[in-house]
Amino acid sequence: MQRFLFPHEFEERLRSQRGHDWQAFSAIHGEASPVSIRLNPAKTKNHNALFKQQASPDIQSVPWTKHGFYLNERPSFTLDPAFHAGTYYVQEASSMLLEQAILQYFDNKENIRALDLCAAPGGKSTHLLSLLSTNSLLVSNEVIRSRANILAENITKWGHANVVVTNNDPEDFEKLKGFFDLMVVDAPCSGEGLFRKDAEAMKEWSVENANLCAMRQQRIVHDVWPALKENGILIYCTCTYNPEENNKNIERFAQELNAEILPLDINPNWGVQALDHGYQCFPDKVKGEGFYIAILRKKETQSSGRMRGGKTVFTKVPNAAVRYQQWLNTSEVKLTQFREFLLTIPSEQEEAITFVCSNLKTVSAGTTMGTLKHDKLIPDHALAMSTVLNKENFPHVEASYEEAIAYLRKDVFWQEGLTKGFSLIQYENFTLGWANVLDNRLNNLYPADWRIRMAGN
Incomplete structure (x- = not known):
């Protein structure tokens, strides 16, 4: 097997971090990356319906998530209609460890407000939508507009109405003081955990860039922190091994933001390594790529601002359009209108969604049912993808x-x-x-x- 050539400074540091385990870490980079998917439980719980026209891969469960599976080979996802129907998401297995943080600190019957700050292309947002109650609210944000459009497409395919996709900088969320119960910050990082599957990540790596990433992560968390409620949870994760971006950043946040570092109950058979602050996946220890996750609780008092400010973006649905409520399979969502578009949003989160859309740059909100033309509705693709559509109509x-x-x-x-x-x-x-x-x-x-x-x- 040909030796995997790492950047010199990276190899020196990882040899020091891993000690006698360095050889195993180095050798695994000469093997192909595992292929993994996560099912959409709102659309299917049966992986046997997938890849029917291709060589059907063997399926093995990802141990730390209920709906995650490994494939023994990579099929053509593009040529699988079930992929375009939003029945599963192709996601790196280690990052599905997010599920453990949600299950251990939130009740899925509880209705909460959550933010996925750096959300594109949508792996963690679609995962959150499957874990949170249908009457919770997820704000799925991406700062880069082109990536925000890709995010909105993947969210649409997933089919949930309780989500708003936004295109904002972290500092913009200061207007939503004390608004969120949960934040996920999948911070832009040096990408060391992706070296074997992404050659570009290794080409772009340098000590200077890794240090810049650590400083950018500090700025991001500080900027968004005011929008977290008192006793709210922030889940911080990266796809790197760099202590400056991981353990040391968490230590800084705990000190500077007076945050409490929380533990996860991790099954030792999974191979996930507990660090001083947080948990690390190494590809020679788990069937996945490099990934780091840590949990913070906000201890300081945070006043919650009233849900006001900004211009109201929604208008009342005309009487002639009220009948389209019959197109839906639940009474827990209601109709609203944005320009010529008829939308459906969770009734319980109407005020919160209006507040978010009035204060942030909104890419999409709820499910777009269609375009109103006179007294008729031209159905939108998002409605076909939606889990609230009554298909029998x-x-x-x-x-x-x-x-x-x-x-x-x-x-x-x-x-x-x-x-x-x-x-x-x-x-x-x-x-x-x-x-x-x-x-x-x-x-x-x-x-x-x-x-x-x-x-x-």
């Missing part, structure tokens, strides 16, 4: 695998005997999107920007 077009791929490419296909009007395109009972069935053709309404461009079947 619409005809279904059950597509073969070839037809599903054609649909996802935004090509045209036709079946005899279809019912005219808006229909849901389905594959293996997973909804892919809308089509408008006319007399002799089917208008493909799949979002053009999302279409498959990859060749092959």
